[in-house]
Amino acid sequence: MAGRDPNRGKTITTVLGRRLGGELLRMRELRSLLQTHAAEALTASTAKVAKMERGQVPLRDPDVRALCHLYGETDETVIEKLLALAKADRDRRKVQGWWHQYPQLKAQMEYVALEDIATELRTWQLAFVPGLLQTPDYTRALAMGNGVWEDPGAIESFVEARMARQARLTGERPLSLWAMLHEGVLRQLVGGRDVMRVQLEHLLDAAQLPNVHLQVVPFSAGAHPGMTSAFTVVSFTEPGALDLVQADTFSTQVWLESETDAAHHNALFDRIARVGLAQNDSLTFIDNFRKEM
Structure with missing residues (x-):
């Protein structure tokens, strides 16, 4: 509702x-x-x-x-x-979005609202699985680890809200998602080995969707242009036409709103993609690591 x-x-x-x-x-x-x-x-x-x-x-x-x-x-x-x-x-x-009923999303309201009307996301992540691809247990472990909420009810509400966001990947107008993950994302034992094993299985399943492209940038890639920070490019029509760039800090979300910033980060994303594994190789990499779990 x-x-x-x-x-x-x-x-x-x-x-x-x-x-x-x-x-x-x-x-x-x-x-x-x-x-x-x-x-x-x-x-x-x-x-x-x-x-x-x-x-x-x-x-x-x-x-x-x-x-x-x-x-x-x-x-x-x-x-x-x-x-x-x-x-x-x-x-x-x-839009009177569903997200307004979740006070735990206060810091992310603008991002979630834009995600709801976007056509494509290109996200580069260094530390954790993007919210659109997380399992409930992974999200729960992140919330507990961040220590923002002590009330279990608030944590469960946050988990529920994050799962609701994932509806954007299916339905009549599915969001196009290109997610690039640093190998460290896969190796960080968020919630422990069992939680991570299920999370890796979920990544493999999500990558089967026609609108999801998944890449891994392994440690073996060495120095590369994405080492400085994570970011997400949000598109609303064809990519590059009127993009916005979002990045997280410890205390807030930063929006880079100029055409110059958008062009710079789109070019940066393409450069990171070139040092990453191709999707099929990325999925094999994830599956092998899942088996180690």
């Missing part, structure tokens, strides 16, 4: 809104125009234009086209990209 969106009726900033607003702000400044010029073109107030550029309000397609016309943007490919971004942001804002 979908929970009530606590942000409904409020002026909120979304990651997608900031990305769109930032693009429009950049275009306006390139033309040396003021917010008053944009306001006149939209028959709106400068305060509303400011909110648009900060990502605080959704943009209608006519407004996006009017601003592109004002800023001298005639490339239909660029305009269509901005329109797609505006639609994705509107979809994100109007």
Whole structure:
């Protein structure tokens, strides 16, 4: 059952809104125009234009086209990209997602909401199995190990929420997932040998889905460009069109919202993939390690 969106009726900033607003702000400044010029073109107030550029309000397609016309943007490919971004942001804002009934997901609300409308995820993980591919016991062991919650009920609620996310891999519009895992992910005994054996079996099963691509980067790959940090590239139309990059820190999630950041991390992901094992070899690698368990 979908929970009530606590942000409904409020002026909120979304990651997608900031990305769109930032693009429009950049275009306006390139033309040396003021917010008053944009306001006149939209028959709106400068305060509303400011909110648009900060990502605080959704943009209608006519407004996006009017601003592109004002800023001298005639490339239909660029305009269509901005329109797609505006639609994705509107979809994100109007969804009253199931995740709002899980307070344990507070730090991940924005990510889960975007995952719900995304078309593709490309994730590189150094320390743990991505949430979309975790078993309940693995998730439970992670939650207990993190020490964030002492209440068993809160832990079970978190596990339930993470399992609910996995519905995105099946159904009418399954999410495309390309997951690259460092060998250390497989060797970290989260929950012990029995939990890890079942988790490895689950990875092998998940990789049979046509929309899941799984690779392992073994220790034998040596030095490679992915050693610095883990990250996830989230796509909403065709890959590369309007991607966002998410990375975790100890205390929060970091969003990299510029086109430059997205292009850099997509290129980085491709470079890591080249040093990883091919999918068939990765599955053999996982299966052999599972047998050792």
